Amino acid sequence: MDLAFTKEDENFRQEVKDFIDKNFPQKLKDIDKRTDLTREDMLSWHKVLYKKGWIAPQWPEEYGGTGWNITQRYIWDQECANMGTTPLIPFGLTMLGPVIIGFGNEDQKDWVLKGILSGNDWWCQGYSESGAGSDLASLRTKAEKVGDHYVVNGHKTWTTLAQFADWMFCLVRTKSDGKPQEGISFLLIDMKAEGIDVKPIITLDGGHEVNEVFLEDVKVPAENLVGEENMGWTIAKFLLGNERTGIAGVARSKKAIERLKDIASSEYMDGDNLINDSDFNSKIADLEVDLTALEYTELRTLAKESKGEGPGAESSILKIKGTEIQQRITELTMEAVGHYSNPYLTPAFERQGSNYLTIGPDYSHGVAQNYFNTRKTSIYGGSNEIQKNIIAKMVLGL
Amino acid sequence: MDLAFTKEDENFRQEVKDFIDKNFPQKLKDIDKRTDLTREDMLSWHKVLYKKGWIAPQWPEEYGGTGWNITQRYIWDQECANMGTTPLIPFGLTMLGPVIIGFGNEDQKDWVLKGILSGNDWWCQGYSESGAGSDLASLRTKAEKVGDHYVVNGHKTWTTLAQFADWMFCLVRTKSDGKPQEGISFLLIDMKAEGIDVKPIITLDGGHEVNEVFLEDVKVPAENLVGEENMGWTIAKFLLGNERTGIAGVARSKKAIERLKDIASSEYMDGDNLINDSDFNSKIADLEVDLTALEYTELRTLAKESKGEGPGAESSILKIKGTEIQQRITELTMEAVGHYSNPYLTPAFERQGSNYLTIGPDYSHGVAQNYFNTRKTSIYGGSNEIQKNIIAKMVLGL
């Protein structure tokens, strides 16, 4: 047992810092964080990392991974968060990539992984349906085999950033008798195919992140099936397990707490800074302790993983605690800015001729929206209640 | 809507105060609260109130109640708590009394109610069994009708203060087929009857409050059946509803918070009194707010009741919130005394020749035991989980 970083680790950290410092796109630094990013903005950092060969640390080296050990991956995450790099779009890198590596055929490994690594293909996730939220197995979008094609009909929802996507990996029903889990298949669908219609869902914070995707007689070549027909459930579960690991977001939460402390150091209360209020301070400290515990819980999980154990149901802990902490940070941040959490300042408002940036301190902009938006984290990706069911069953044997 | 006390209310309050002041037994004031009270001590205040006619405010006047309205009952509870009177034993007054009034025959009304009012009969409650905790309906103690007697065989547990009891009201199984709720009867059993054996259960705080009661071929006259045979379930539920109302303990929790504040005003932290610590203070204030809300929730429930509505499942709220608050008070009190929550000081220890009363401040004695003991409140009387099931079903219709 040992927490020390070796000389090599420290060298690696320096290399990472230097690289980010020199190569993180200037435009992303300048962009007002409150403005919606364009598709190209979102991909610009991805492309830099691709060129460097650092785009997929979590993949095996032979498929384009970095070959980093867990300490190096930990350092990488830390420095990315410290230096405020834009998060990468996870659908290809974190979700689909490992699925293709584990279940795809050689041909799929070739074109899908390449497209993900290069950033040429933007993927979205076709899992949820309006009748099937956390209960994935009850999905109804149907795929019928007709010659060398599947014909897909149905409706997906909560599809994040589908408005930008080139491709969708999609769970479809290929058999309707038997147990609901048994008739599901995993298809790769071209978003430009005829019969696909994407409609925005506006969320309560006013943002457009998620969509409905309607599929009407969409033709999908049979070679776009991943794994065997009707083994989609196995793949879906594998994918959800991977999704949960990334979701803890420890390094970014650390950064968000730093920001919260900065805000509390700027805000006043009875003539003193808010950060000096014992009650507020205790709440921050409590949050930091919880996050530190999560950090080490994640490290312990990664260490197990690197020995070939897991990720088991323990990764559900990371999802639950990670999202709880993210939500509490947004809550406390909203509390910190006081009255200035009220203004609803959007670019649209600015376009009406008012310079919204001059209302309230900079750091207050969007904190309420962020609080509202972050409520999703305990719902999406398998609600936290579902995660607890998984732990109860898989870990405690209840 | 109006919270004001009328002139008559204020006169009544003065009368109550004067009465308690003059008549609360001197011996009970002197008795060290940490010493186990004797049976006679426990009954002494009861007997004073009986003489005055104030022993059963919650009963209808015709059966010996006081005829007070809800405001007067509220004032009475407040003043008893303020003046620190010893709580009355609830088994006869709060639990059995209303059952006999509602379900008993004339003969039972006569002897049972008289014995309760006068304090001559000490009752205990024969509900729980080791196989049937919160799941009362699964009880197995059996009563067989043999001529003009029932012969009872079985085992009751968690029977509070059975060591002092003259009588036990007892749920027994009189029919074993059909739904489990349908074969239960409500019997009055003489604790001096042959075949009854009471064995103490020592709780984790070291106290002896609860017991096991073994019944072997106990003969119970058939006239001791309350209501009809096999209607015990209806009676049991009626009784549990009444039990919950009293359990909120608002006035006594108020007193306990006063005591907590006194302790926090005597304890030191970094040279100042603990009461001046913002974090600790906020915790007390938070508790007081919760208790005030509960006080008005109880008053609203009583007001409804006095109009003939309820007590419905709403009384489960009083049980849940009341016990949560009681538990938090004991928790904070333990926190307040700091290191001196550790000593385990008992009369037994004193009998070994050491004057335990001189270890730590007076107010620290027994606070940890009290904390441990109070954990029972969320378990007994229908666990708080069961109460929530009741609200979900009865109030929310889930």
Place this chain on the structure above:
Amino acid sequence: MDFSFSEEQTLLRNTIQSFIQDNYDFDKRQAIVKSEEGMKQENWKQFAELGLLGLPFSEEDGGLNFGSVETMIVAEEFGKGLVVEPYIQTVVTCGGFLRRANASIKEKYIPGVISGQDIWAFAYAEPQGRYNLNDLTTTATLDGDNYIINGYKSVVSGGPWANKFIVSVRTSGDQRDSDGVSVLIVDKNSEGLSIRDYPTVDGSRASELTLENVTISKDELIGEEGKGAELIELIVDETIAAICSEAIGAMKVLNDATVEYCKTRKQFGQPIGKFQVLQHRMVDMFMQYEQSVSMTYMVNLKLDEEYAERRKAASGAKVQIAKAAKFIGQSAVQLHGGMGMTDELNVGHYFKRLSMIENSYGNIDHHLKKYSSAE
């Protein structure tokens, strides 16, 4: 003690309920929120016709002389409809100041409130002041018969709709002294007053006010110069009582909607309301609501008590309501799943309004401190 409503009060409640039913279903509410103006003048006229704008004023002043229980009823029902028109701001808060002012101010201004001609807003907050009502850098100095006001007021709720403002200023003393606080009436068209309007996250509107040598007659002073702190605290407590009433209305809608949704929405082959964990969560929501109702009744009935008792009632109620608002709001969204996150469903909008109520006129920590210092 009595917890029942009079017939007259029940009638009042029915009136508001009919108004909401007819004019304020969720779609209509959203249309109002998204409109250019952000409120509906027609509704305001109807409030006047129904007598609501004169509720707390004495008969002498042309009002109905109703008490806090009636205000509670109106606010609670408005809370159920997520009404955005600035009733509390104009009638409860600014009306609270006006009805305690001298005869000439009453005469000058109260008729305009009751008739619906004027809309008022209370400009008290300042960027450095947080929830401390006496932390004021906005100053007014007497110059002959006029006050000259300089300063900045932030997040004035309902500001864009108001043509009159009540402004708290410092006329003497240090930045946070309670002595030296005064209350002035400022007209929207005053020279030197610049106003910047914006929408708020809960569908309402607010303004930033900059005051540069705004000059008003000294007759526009409410109460005694320098002695405004007590009055402000009293009226803020009355406002808190009204906001708590609004909150329990909103909570009730959210709780009912959540129970209803869980009874119909199916997952894993059964209504999700059959899952015990969700049942207990809804029970906790219900208990939080009941406790909030209790505190709301209590504060509305204790507004006329002596200071310490009123202080504990108001701060205690605000603490309970804020905790419940957070818990019920978050839980309702969570139990509605993805649907709870959408702009389309009403649930998120109740959640947003409750979230803003949480911190308005002081958050939990602020009121816990006020509670314990009020012995």
Place this chain on the structure above:
Amino acid sequence: MDFSFSEEQTLLRNTIQSFIQDNYDFDKRQAIVKSEEGMKQENWKQFAELGLLGLPFSEEDGGLNFGSVETMIVAEEFGKGLVVEPYIQTVVTCGGFLRRANASIKEKYIPGVISGQDIWAFAYAEPQGRYNLNDLTTTATLDGDNYIINGYKSVVSGGPWANKFIVSVRTSGDQRDSDGVSVLIVDKNSEGLSIRDYPTVDGSRASELTLENVTISKDELIGEEGKGAELIELIVDETIAAICSEAIGAMKVLNDATVEYCKTRKQFGQPIGKFQVLQHRMVDMFMQYEQSVSMTYMVNLKLDEEYAERRKAASGAKVQIAKAAKFIGQSAVQLHGGMGMTDELNVGHYFKRLSMIENSYGNIDHHLKKYSSAE
């Protein structure tokens, strides 16, 4: 970074587990607790034979030169058995002082610790001091070659079993100054020292110490006069790390027992572990446990870091462990129902021990404050 245990460490864990299995099942433990002495000398001898009493001492001093991870393993396994013998007090706390003392003190005292001949206790708390280690009214004044000590020490854990005490005293400065704190060794038989022993609620023993002109040689000073505060804080942090380790052992037993009980105990026709609300409660217990394990590993690996990092590690761990101890302890009792309330079942005893750990060497509030001030 590496989170695996070496073979040697696993061997050590197995050794302790065997000891617990053979000598410390619950009945045996209760017999020890209820005995006149309250601990078992035979066990202490066995600790010595197993080398446990020499664990942290350098080989030069006759010890095994093991680090905090080994101490963690021992304490964790002792926690599973609810071991009452004062291992942490003697070896970790007092041993921590001794191994940092000068050569002559080392030589004089360490062999007695390692051989099991001496039992030590740390007398630091005072009635007014709460968790502030520097809040001392017990004084020592130098008189020629002797210190003369006067004062009162409260709730000295393991006091009745100790024949040597390490006592924190004030040799100069004001009551709460960090300068002027010194650390002295006091023999049980010193004249002027009176000791009152009593049992504690968690099955251990403690003492009150009154010191009236207790005179000891100035050679019994550990470290420099007046400079003891830093050393004390360091050793208290090491003690906290060991207590956290003990706590995760106790939590593990409680969690396992609760899951097991809920699988077998039936109500309403099924094992109560089938009720979703209880399942999620047990999941929360499990998560609290995992988070506690993480913090315990962390603090044990960070004891040698620079001050701010060690401070955050120790206070952070204590906060997490205290929260988990409360939650797991209370939940285990609740889920065991009436049985959890009995003296007869082990559950209540783990709950009691965990409750005392919650506040020992500082409660949650204390450590949250220390955490945030350690930037």
